[in-house]
Amino acid sequence: MQDRFMQIERCKGCNDLTAEDMLRFRSVEAAFQETSKSYGYAEVRTPTLEYLYLFTSAGTLTPGMLRRVYSFLDWDGWSGERVVLKPDATIPVARLYAERLAHKDYPARLSYVTNSFIFEETGTRARERWQCGAELIGAGSSLADAELVGFACDSVKKMGLNNIEVKLSHAGLLRGILSSLGLSHSEQDILFDRILDGETDLLDRMQAEKPQAVEALKLLLGTKGSSSGFLKNLRALFAADIPGVQIALEDLIATIDLLQALELKYQIDFTSGKGFEYYTGFIFRLFAEGVNVGGGGRYDRLVGMMGGQDAPAGGFALYIDRLAALINIDSLYIPVSQRVSLNIESSAMKEGVELADLLRQTGWIVMFALQGKKAHDCGWEVEVRSAEPRFSVLNCGSGEKSVCEDAMELLAVVGLG
Structure with missing residues (x-):
């Protein structure tokens, strides 16, 4: 016999964030936003819904990626456009820049915290x-x-994480090299990803x-390698008739020289360039x-693909779920010794609320005992009465009782006096 009530479950592939999860989430977010301000970046937010053609008209995502977007018709009479839950965060920000910020005569430094959706x-x-x-x-x-790269690394350091390493590549x-094989832009993406997935025989055939x-x-x-000297040695090995190779090498060498000056730990690893659909230059992957x-990189043609003028650009993303899993949760909780369960007699409500406000102003957590049940995980239990003595205090750790x-x-009894 089937149960009378159907069990309601969350959608597959989607997660509830518990109170502990949100502590981790907000810790990552706060460290990023604090670092963002110190680098002079201004926070923006783009819509969850975008027109599908934003991602298709300019070929900014691979066909495989586009087959996995959530899309539906946004009806407007009989000429409804197809919209999507945004599958990428950078492309909408490039649209925002082209639409509203391109007229500025100084670089735009933009930051955000957002979600994206892929089936x-x-x-x-x-x-x-x-x-x-x-x-x-x-x-x-x-x-x-x-x-x-410095911004991304400093954000992760701010989260209290160690063993940070950067892996570098260059899309240009x-x-x-791939264009000299006579491949189109999309064919280059497919071939490169297949090679990194282990299909090395593709190169042998060519x-x-x-x-x-x-x-x-x-x-x-x-x-x-782990120095620009490694790349300088490569220059002599590349034929001058492969278009753009020498220029791209010089660009990567110049960036690496600066990273060395910043004393960032890095490794040159061209296999880290997988998924470089709209990148045009420097690419990096960040590990903790x-x-x-x-990870992130340079995408100098993306803004032009949005209908605006070409503009040099670069960016990065930090994956909150992965970072949150590495955060030490113990440091995020307010100690039990700073948590109070407050039981207030109905006739002493004014005094009780004033005490709660006073304790909260010091950074303590105060929870009311509801229906006579004390709040959980508290280091102190306080009863507030209208008769003398007004306050009864229990130290839940030692069992010691006091009256005030x-x-x-x-405040003196609980250590705040």
């Missing part, structure tokens, strides 16, 4: 994802790239026709405690 058929992975992000639009230089360098380009790509994917917690005639005496 995942099994429901075992997240369909809603939260991230902190920043975009620097209107300035293109190695110093701008280094600023973004990868595209320069070797006979384009040996120089294939050897150059194999060299990049098979080597790693061995976990990939963010006024609020100031009570």
Whole structure:
């Protein structure tokens, strides 16, 4: 026999955030926003709904990604446009810049905390994802790239996390080699991701026709280094007739020299460039405690794809769910010794509320005992009466009881006097 009541469950691939989860979430968010202010970035927010053509007309997402967006018709008479739950955070910010900020004569430093949505058929992975992000639009230089990496690293350090490492790549360098194979922009994306997924035989099939380009790509994917000198040595190995390779190398070397000056730990790893659909230059992946917690790069053509004028730009995202899982939750709680359960007689309500306000102003947590039941996880129980003595205080840890005639005496008993 079936149960009389159907069990209501949350949507697959979506998560409830418990009180503990939200402590972690807000801790990540607060550290990011504090760092954002120190770098001069202003917070913005874009809508959850965007027109589908924002992501399709400019080819800013791969066909595989677009097949996994949540889309539906936004009816307006008979000419409804198809809208989506935004699957990406950077593209809407680029639209915002092109629409409302491009006329400014100085770079836009923008930050945000937002969610995005991607369909995942099994429901075992997240369909809603939260991230902190920043975009620097209107300035293109190695110093701008280094600023973004420093901002991202300082945000993660502010969260109390250690063992931070940056892995570096360069989309311009990868595209320069892949384009010499005669591949279109979308074909380059597909080939590169398939190679990184282990299908290395694809390169072997192309070797006979384009040996120089294939050897150059194999060299990049098979080597790693931790200094700009490593890249300087690579310059002589690349043929001058592969378009853009030398320029891209010089650009990456200049950025790395600045990162060394910032004393950031990094590794040159071109396999870290997977998923570089709209990136045009420098790419980085950020790791903390061995976990990939963010990444970003340069996307100088994205604003032009939004219908505005081309503008140099770069940005990054930090993945809140991954960072939150690394946060030490113990440091986020107010100690039990600063939590009070307050039981107020109906005739002493004014005095009780005034005491609660006084304690809360010191940063303590005060919870009213409701229906005679004391609040949980409190280090102190206080009864407020209209008759003398006005206050009865119990130290829940030691069991010691005290009576007080006024609020100031009570503050002294709990250690605030």
